[in-house]
Amino acid sequence: MIAMYYQNPITITGIDLPWIPSMGTRFHLSSDGVSLLMALITNVVVMVSMYVTLSENKAGQRQFYALLLLMQTFILGVFVAEDMFLYYIFWELSLIPAYFLVLLWGESPKIKPITLRFFLFTLFGSLLMLIAIITLGNMGEVGNYDLSIIEGLEIGIPTQLLLFVAFMVAFGIKSPIFPLHGWQADTYEAAPTSVTIILSGVMSKMAIYSIYKFVLPILPDAVNQYGSYVVLAATFGVFYASLLAMVQTNIKRMFAYVSMAHMGIIAAGLFPLNSNGLHGVMLQIAAHAVNTCGLFLVAHSLYKLNGSYDMASFGGLRQKMPLFAGAFLVILFGAIGVPFTNGFIGEFLILNSLYSYDVLSAILAGSGVILGAVYMLNLYKRVILGTDNKTNYLDINDVDKFLYLSLVFVIIITGVYSSWITKLCDASIQTILHSNYIQ
């Protein structure tokens, strides 16, 4: 679809059918460059997640894969829904398979309270969002949840502020943005790795996409007046998550905080409201999805070696597993944003736009990036370059080899040639900026 969209955007059609006429809701799906990018990312991340499970023989395999595929369906629905009520239904539905996947196939003895916390956090945010959506849908003369109608509403500043708070709590929990991250590290650590990859690689992006798609065009005055508070919270979260990542000894939990730090940078990049920042966000969304897949895949490969995520139980793996060591290095470079890898350009554009928006936020985000390089290289030193612990590990098998090499290829290619993402998203970004923010 992306190739077809490049040739002629009209060739990608949507669907618009009456759904519940008495409520004014429609089954309206449509796409632009950004939603097609999100759909591609979703499908790639789910594919990686499926590959991760290939070497495992899970109990209840049929149910497991069916739930993964249902989650994929509902997440895709979030990215292409043009009716806000339909969007909400997809958003809520995506939580149900996620809940059961974590609860039934989770890897922690405390899985029940962890899953309950994940569910309650997300549900609380969703309820606030539902109230906001119902308010918006009933603001016009005739109840209507279609995005094109809602975007045209004249909303007073006090109402915009209340709606902004409701939406940002919902999206701040899902992303997560500091201080609404309480569910994240435990859930990412306890979930099966294939599910963690989807939670981190795609579900967190649902929140960023939603801010971009709904909050920026519908609530421009609230974004202009109060966006700076979100930027400050998000960038402080980058710094805070980086500090937490530094002191972790559990590799999977450390990657959970790495993911939170990166999501903070992405969320902050939305609010300076300039073309560079938004393009940086889209690039970083794509980069984070690939890199986070890679990082959790690394954690999974290490866990398969000796059944532990403890950093101290590994050392000197470069001698026994040279291919794994090389692939891990490239993934790590992507995650810390080394030039010519996918993480560099997006991070640079976001930091650049943050600097012109608020210097303190830029410093907080920048320090998170520097700390990121410190703890990631320290991890690599201890696990790959450290003293050989004399265990006879075998290098990655053929399935993993294919997966790692594919990820390395994408990290480098997207780092060198990222303009396909900016071209794909440009029309959508310019529409949002020019209709609401650039006079």
Next chain:
Amino acid sequence: MNILILLLIPFVTAAALLILSRKYTQTIAVVSSVVSVAVSAS
């Protein structure tokens, strides 16, 4: 091409896994995910 097809591929596969298939579960799921990527990139 209609965007609805992106949602139908995983949804129909999930339904097929639950209702019909007791064999080749992994293969069907992986093929579905590869087809989804191919359709969204094509």
